Amino acid sequence: MMREVAVIGVGLSRFGERWNAGLKELMAEAGVAAIEDANVKSSDVEMLFGGTMASGRFMGQEHIAALMSDELGFRNIPAVRIENACASGGSALRLGYMSVASGIHDIVVVGGVEKMTDVTSAEAGTALGGAGDQEWELFQGITFPGLYAMMAKRHMHEYGTTEEQLASVSVKNHDNAYKNKYAQFHKKITVQEVLDSKMVSDPLKLFDCSPISDGAAALVLAPLEVARKYNDTPIKILASEQASDTLRLAARESLTSIKATSIAAQKAYKHAKVSAKDISIAEVHDCFTIAEIMAMEDLGFYDKGKAAKAVENGETRLNAGISINTSGGLKGCGHPVGATGVKQAVEVVWQLRGEAGERQVKDARIGLTHNVGGSGATAVVHIFGRAN
Numbered sequence: 136m137m138r139e140v141a142v143i144g145v146g147l148s149r150f151g152e153r154w155n156a157g158l159k160e161l162m163a164e165a166g167v168a169a170i171e172d173a174n175v176k177s178s179d180v181e182m183l184f185g186g187t188m189a190s191g192r193f194m195g196q197e198h199i200a201a202l203m204s205d206e207l208g209f210r211n212i213p214a215v216r217i218e219n220a221c222a223s224g225g226s227a228l229r230l231g232y233m234s235v236a237s238g239i240h241d242i243v244v245v246g247g248v249e250k251m252t253d254v255t256s257a258e259a260g261t262a263l264g265g266a267g268d269q270e271w272e273l274f275q276g277i278t279f280p281g282l283y284a285m286m287a288k289r290h291m292h293e294y295g296t297t298e299e300q301l302a303s304v305s306v307k308n309h310d311n312a313y314k315n316k317y318a319q320f321h322k323k324i325t326v327q328e329v330l331d332s333k334m335v336s337d338p339l340k341l342f343d344c345s346p347i348s349d350g351a352a353a354l355v356l357a358p359l360e361v362a363r364k365y366n367d368t369p370i371k372i373l374a375s376e377q378a379s380d381t382l383r384l385a386a387r388e389s390l391t392s393i394k395a396t397s398i399a400a401q402k403a404y405k406h407a408k409v410s411a412k413d414i415s416i417a418e419v420h421d422c423f424t425i426a427e428i429m430a431m432e433d434l435g436f437y438d439k440g441k442a443a444k445a446v447e448n449g450e451t452r453l454n455a456g457i458s459i460n461t462s463g464g465l466k467g468c469g470h471p472v473g474a475t476g477v478k479q480a481v482e483v484v485w486q487l488r489g490e491a492g493e494r495q496v497k498d499a500r501i502g503l504t505h506n507v508g509g510s511g512a513t514a515v516v517h518i519f520g521r522a523n
């Protein structure tokens with residue numbers, strides 16, 4: 136019999152180009168905040184799952200989970216690193232959830248970290264390219280902006296999606312990030328500025344791309360039955376699901392949807408006994424503007440081909456129909472790849488507790504996080520709800 140699981144503490148480091156902070160400082164910023172928020176002692180923590188994609192490539196540092204545990208003062212507990220490309224954080228959360236739900240552990244910390252800005256953009260692009268098929272994609276010269284550009288071109292061809300509509304995703308996410316003190320960018324932009332920014336991979340321009348970022352995020356999980364002992368506002372994990380697909384984009388059935396997302400989402404809705412219509416806030420994986428549009432369709436928020444128009448009409452802004460990427464998303468808040476999936480959960484918890492400040496969505500009751508690895512070979516979906 137599975138136990139119900141709650142998030143009892145959350146913490147974030149500031150995201151951005153953190154020249155004065157190393158991996159340890161970023162992890163400590165997020166981890167200490169989460170532990171204090173949860174009102175637990177270091178000695179209460181029984182296990183740690185740490186997400187990172189390529190700390191070896193970016194920093195020369197492996198063995199990240201043991202380092203997190205050491206840095207946060209957890210002595211001798213089991214600590215395991217999770218690498219699942221840009222979905223490392225989401226997968227770490229899912230494993231943390233499973234270990235509490237199964238009854239094996241009570242208090243579990245889930246961390247995510249990446250420090251990407253100490254290498255050049257070209258080196259970062261090569262490291263990130265390892266999330267795709269090394270032999271068939273990266274080795275042939277295609278990096279992630281190129282893969283998502285192909286998806287964007289196909290979406291434009293099949294559904295008439297425009298560059299202006301892609302740009303409106305970025306404008307919205309920069310607006311939300313402007314209200315988030317943890318975000319990498321605090322700069323409002325216009326559709327025209329997105330269109331005028333330098334071309335990265337046609338049709339994706341600089342402001343259609345998530346940036347190279349440093350940052351960390353952390354969560355503390357507990358069984359729901361004891362959660363109130365630590366925290367007055369525990370947030371319940373209603374579902375935790377994950378699916379995979381071919382690593383190679385060329386082998387997919389479609390370029391305009393991510394099947395792993397639809398499969399994980401349908402399972403998650405079933406498990407949580409909710410439908411897409413019940414979701415009021417969602418942090419979705421907008422590594423490129425086209426990715427947010429495909430996510431909204433694959434998660435069932437909009438019919439295929441309808442999401443781009445909805446963004447352009449303002450339906451996904453704060454407190455509109457469904458508030459998407461209230462944190463600023465990967466585009467505005469930043470995308471330190473191993474931290475992103477955990478950060479998405481931190482934002483949803485703040486929203487459901489009513490602690491999101493200027494970004495607060497009124498009466499947010501059910502929230503969803505959607506974290507993708509590579510060009511869609513992994514997708515992780517979590518659904519969260521207030522515990523009362």
Ligand code: COA
Nearest residue numbers: 221256260263279280335341342344345346347422470509
């Ligand atoms: N959005 C907005 N501004 C950005 C940005 C982005 N994505 N990337 C860089 N900038 C800004 C920088 O802050 C800098 O501004 P400044 O001159 O005021 O300091 C300026 O643009 C130039 O930055 P630089 O680092 O030289 O850009 P770059 O051309 O080397 O890198 C990209 C730009 C788009 C190639 C890089 O951000 C990138 O690779 N993004 C995608 C990351 C990715 O693939 N993640 C995994 C997804 S699955």
